[in-house]
Amino acid sequence: MRQRRIYNHQSAEGALSDNSILGRSCTAALSGSTTKVLLRAISAGVEVPTSPFHATVHSVFVRAFNFSVGSGTLVTVLSYEQQNLPRAFRVETPGGFDFRSRIRVGQQVVCDCGVALFAGGDLEIDLTTAQRWYVDVGALHCDLRDAGAYQAWLAAVSELFTAPRTHRLPAMLAGTGTTPSLERTDVARLLARRGRHATKALSAATSQRDAHRALRAASRLVGLGPGLTPSGDDLLVGFLAGLWSSAGRDRQRLAFLDQFGGGLSRLADGTGEVSRAYIASAICGHFSERLALLAGAIARGAQAPELRAVTQAALEVGATSGADGVLGLLAGLAAWSPRPDVALTALLPQGWRCAGL
């Protein structure tokens, strides 16, 4: 194997090392659309392939694209300003760069010596420069009996439900979408009701470590709602982040995660491939950078300013994905807490509880 991997495993929060030296050639090649473009990878999630691969471009967006490897595993390439993901490379992109102008769906991708080449295209991505990114939420041992963690959790709940509307409140539970014109529709109201009931059932079943009932509730969430990654899926991913963060070494909890994860893996066939990839990572305990940072901040009882900042960062993902994920995380953290005052529904502002759901 000639691959020149210089990954540097990081245990937490993605510290860089001097291995990720970016050469001048990267940026020299960034101007002009007719010339060959070489982008260099900054970071690589823990689940990206580390050996040569052949792939097919699955979907392309302005600041990201997905390619499908082998048996269908989706790997994402993100522009630098996006958050790290378990199955993603982040790459340096110049100002105004649009992946849609360089890559097309169905294009073949070959990565043989650490550089991804696109058949018939003018884009190359050097993956050897990437630093391994990995956060182990399973090591957080978040316990809401700890006063600091509890206060931090409360602060995050408050931020979720009281943040300005620009932070995109969770569409499902709150019965609101990102746009007023959608909030009043029958679909939105139904969505909110279904989501609310399913989430409550999921929380209740999880707190009793009843994986069968939890999976029944999860089946009502998989693929539910708007977005490329539907709200229900985002919530489930966040919920798993909360469970992994608080499972610690508790055998019963870990057994629940194993059983629930196995079932959810099958249920995830009912949603789109992109969403399925996130759920698959979550089942393995791997989550997006912003969710992981928020979980970490709550676990160590971060002070209000930091907590507010990391919560807002987590909320500002996608249209409703961030808010749905944060809601799931907070519900997941609460699910196994023996404190009676951490039930998510008890903390919802009155207006939300009386929204007719």
Place this chain on the structure above:
Amino acid sequence: MAQATKVVQNFYRDSVSLMQLSSALSSLPGVKQASAVMASETNLSLLREAGLLSGQVVAGPNDLLIALEGKDDSVLVTALKQADTALHEEPRSAGGDGAPEAQPPRSIAMALASNPLANLALISTPGDYASSEAMKALRLGLNVMLFSDNIAVEDEVALKELAREKALLLMGPDCGTAIINGVPLAFANVVRRGSIGCVGASGTGLQQVTCLVDRLGLGVSQAIGTGGHDLHKSVGGITMLQGIEALGADRETKVLVLISKPPAPEVADKVLAAASRVGKPVVVNFIGADPASIRGRNLYAVKTLEDAAHAAVSLAKGRKPSSRARPAPSVALPRLAAEQRYVRGLYSGGTFCHEASMLLGEQLGQVWSNAPVRAGDSLADVWKSREHTVIDLGDDVFTRGRPHPMIDHRLRNERILAEALDKEVAVILLDIVLGYGAHADPAGQIVPVVAQARARAAKRKRRIAFVGFVCGTPTDPQGLSLQEDALRKAGMLLAVSNAEAVRLAARIASRGQSAKRQVSRSGASR
């Protein structure tokens, strides 16, 4: 009501686009409901229950489903056409006109690409990341100012050795001040350019000397910061030695000034040997070291930062530095109660605090501090002063979780008010630092607190002397005269330098009588 659906197979759009599409379609005249969702089973069931979907739809979870309900078929046809257009829009540049959007660079390499003539990177990141960023910059051929601290000594050595190997300069870690080619970097002042080149391990030391040189009518060629650890034995003064060599070879530089706390003896030997070889006058201010221990044909040892500036200016003018002692400023001494006899120095600059501790100790006896010159003078409780006390409020214990006191005056203001309640306090001694990085209006922060402190003391029938100095220049963003005028109006007694302010404070505390010495042993010695 009419209904219509459209399935787009294996079509992926980001969530924001899908929500915008749903919203845009819902807002069309005659459209009652619109939904653009992935066609998962749960979503199909949802749409059916909402009455937006009837009959069978051949679609899977990777397909996009647009479901519409509207007044009549023509409305729906229009809406579906609009949806089709939106979904198949050609990629546009983010700028909308074909031109790339200007975005701030996100890496050193990107910044260098946008400005290939750049030759220096200023790095200010948490310590965990700073070493690698500095290494990248050096490998890209850039000099580095490393503002970050908390970098392991072995990393510092490795970075400095690499810089030396590549004939680059690595200023730092923990380098807060530099002026390179006339450009103030980090906490630095706007000084005129001239013939005096400085190399310093102390940020505020560099600021004081460069500002005083400016006040004395000359200018600065370069001010190179080395970082606080450079002259430790483990680092060996690599940056200071490079700085001496660079300024020695620099045509613009006629006189060098070296500023540091006393280096490790073997490092001091190397530094002084290098300074002796440059063939230019070198003023050496190893704050706290015995000037007599610094010997060399072209070396001029001085005791204070003020002396360093005066000596450098004299030498640049071709004169021998004066060895005359500098007197305390002549001002009318305030009337104080008999028990008021102590000085409380509340400093934002660490080197100012160190210098004050040393000078006050010589004049008044024991001085307590959180950063004492003598180990035995360490305050047991840094939050509470005793007798003569000087505090470095920039110390980690005070800055944890809050900005440096040059930026955020709140902590010092609280301490001023606390000191004002102590009936034994005669003088509150302050440094006021201007320039880039510092607060936009330090006087505006201090004046109300001085008034409040005076009022508290007056209630107890006491007066407190406020003594200070402004480290700045007329061309600093805050404006030297504006700041000084505001402070004088508030009744502060202002000196030109830290050393002069200390002499004045000592004179007030001792009522002009009992200080061991009312003047510093100023001047340069050779």
